[in-house]
Amino acid sequence: MADAPDLAAALIAENFSxxxxxxxxxxxxxxxxxxxxxxxPLFVYDADTMRRTYRALCAALAGFAEVxxxxxxxxxxxxxxxxxxxxxxxxxxxxxEFDAAIRAGVPPEKILFAGxxxxxxxxxxxxxxxxxxxxxxxxxxxxxxxAAAERHxxxxxxxxxxxxxxxxxxxxMRMGGKPSPFGFDxxxxxxxxxxxxxxxRLRLVGLHLFAGTxxxxxxxxxxxxxxxxxxxxxxxxxxxxxxxTIDLGGGLGIxxxxxxxxxxxxxxxxxxxxxxxxxxxxxxxxxxxxxxEPGRYLTGPAGVYVARVLAVKESRGSRFVITDGGMHxxxxxxxxxxxxxxxxxxxxxxxxxxxxxxxxAVVGPLCTPLDMLARAAPLPPLAEGDLVAVLxxxxxxxxxxxxxxxxxxxxxxxxxxxxxxxxxxxRGP
Numbered sequence: 001m002a003d004a005p006d007l008a009a010a011l012i013a014e015n016f017s018x019x020x021x022x023x024x025x026x027x028x029x030x031x032x033x034x035x036x037x038x039x040x041p042l043f044v045y046d047a048d049t050m051r052r053t054y055r056a057l058c059a060a061l062a063g064f065a066e067v068x069x070x071x072x073x074x075x076x077x078x079x080x081x082x083x084x085x086x087x088x089x090x091x092x093x094x095x096x097e098f099d100a101a102i103r104a105g106v107p108p109e110k111i112l113f114a115g116x117x118x119x120x121x122x123x124x125x126x127x128x129x130x131x132x133x134x135x136x137x138x139x140x141x142x143x144x145x146x147a148a149a150e151r152h153x154x155x156x157x158x159x160x161x162x163x164x165x166x167x168x169x170x171x172x173m174r175m176g177g178k179p180s181p182f183g184f185d186x187x188x189x190x191x192x193x194x195x196x197x198x199x200x201r202l203r204l205v206g207l208h209l210f211a212g213t214x215x216x217x218x219x220x221x222x223x224x225x226x227x228x229x230x231x232x233x234x235x236x237x238x239x240x241x242x243x244x245t246i247d248l249g250g251g252l253g254i255x256x257x258x259x260x261x262x263x264x265x266x267x268x269x270x271x272x273x274x275x276x277x278x279x280x281x282x283x284x285x286x287x288x289x290x291x292x293e294p295g296r297y298l299t300g301p302a303g304v305y306v307a308r309v310l311a312v313k314e315s316r317g318s319r320f321v322i323t324d325g326g327m328h329x330x331x332x333x334x335x336x337x338x339x340x341x342x343x344x345x346x347x348x349x350x351x352x353x354x355x356x357x358x359x360x361a362v363v364g365p366l367c368t369p370l371d372m373l374a375r376a377a378p379l380p381p382l383a384e385g386d387l388v389a390v391l392x393x394x395x396x397x398x399x400x401x402x403x404x405x406x407x408x409x410x411x412x413x414x415x416x417x418x419x420x421x422x423x424x425x426x427r428g429p
Contacts, residue, residue, distance in 0.1 A: 007255060012348065031389060037421070043394075044413075044421075048416075048418075051086060054082075057292075057297070057298070068291055069089075070250050071093070076425060079299060091112045092113055113131055114135040119144075133158065136159070136160055145158065157245075158196060158204055164227060189231070205243060207245070209231060215263070216254075219267070219271070221263075229246065236284035246289070247291050248292055250295055250296075258343070296394075300395040305330050306325070308387055321361070323364055326366050327371045328364070328366060331400055331401040337400060346390075347388060349379055351387065359376040360374065360382070398413065409429060
């Protein structure tokens with residue numbers, strides 16, 4: 001995976017295929033036919049790839065942790081249902097995501113609610129719906145959750161989300177080890193515990209740690225998880241009873257760019273015995289349910305974003321391919337969702353028989369220079385009507401993008417499962 005074309009080719013070989021005509025197939029179905037049937041732009045997700053990824057991760061973590069799905073990565077109920085049918089719970093960040101998870105068949109007691117700004121309406125929605133656990137992130141939220149629990153006449157299971165010290169940080173996007181809106185600072189754990197313990201409608205059962213995201217190094221993740229077990233022991237000792245849940249977050253990354261190396265599940269598996277021993281050695285942790293809640297790791301590789309070429313032009317020595325899809329549907333691929341140095345997602349021509357290729361800028365239809373899906377993708381010659389596919393597009397795609405910008409139609413979403421394609425979100429106006 002030394003350069004962009006190698007990464008794209010490797011991802012296609014791992015998750016999809018090309019037929020004898022050079023046409024990219026997802027779940028055995030040609031993207032050319034899916035584009036004809038459902039129009040472009042188009043998101044296509046492969047259920048078999050999601051299942052295979054989920055099962056491989058569960059096998060690697062066996063004996064240590066269970067795997068839930070972080071709904072924020074792709075909140076389409078049909079996608080959530082793929083994981084709920086595998087037995088996964090869900091981590092949600094809003095009342096609407098709670099509803100989506102319920103529609104997808106996730107039992108409410110297997111849903112966790114995290115996020116730094118949970119409003120009263122969302123809390124009423126999830127508590128009234130029997131949610132399994134709410135993760136507290138600030139003092140005002142403790143009061144708000146306690147008040148909602150009182151209104152519903154129930155005692156709510158809660159966990160403390162902790163913003164860990166700098167030694168636990170890691171991943172492409174740090175979410176701990178610095179000033180943060182997420183969770184209670186590690187140095188304030190005892191004060192937060194005491195406030196929760198004084199609230200009769202709250203039952204403190206666990207810890208939530210999320211130190212970073214898009215982690216590709218096994219040793220970094222293992223170190224964070226070890227740190228999290230230490231924090232869990234600190235909470236359990238303070239409350240004087242065993243914990244029931246230890247949520248070590250998500251943060252498992254996928255290769256997006258030149259030079260990225262996929263997370264080594266073998267290395268993860270090899271590092272678990274010490275963590276398992278730590279759990280078993282502490283009576284207050286030994287019976288806890290340890291959970292990881294990845295999102296992009298489970299859905300990212302299963303998705304492609306397909307756009308049709310509208311025009312090809314040369315401008316002062318550079319080649320531009322203009323398509324009907326862009327940043328309004330896939331902000332992450334344009335580099336405008338957290339990238340500081342903008343790099344290209346793996347992108348491929350849907351029909352490619354090999355041969356000569358040239359560095360090509362792939363841009364969308366929007367009237368802004370920000371609307372660029374690739375800056376220098378090595379692509380074969382393309383013409384009006386051809387199709388391009390952005391890989392690694394199953395997470396943080398449509399719902400993470402400014403779909404209302406310049407009022408273009410929203411794309412359809414299609415799930416391919418068992419050799420059949422089903423529209424799971426209709427093309428918008």
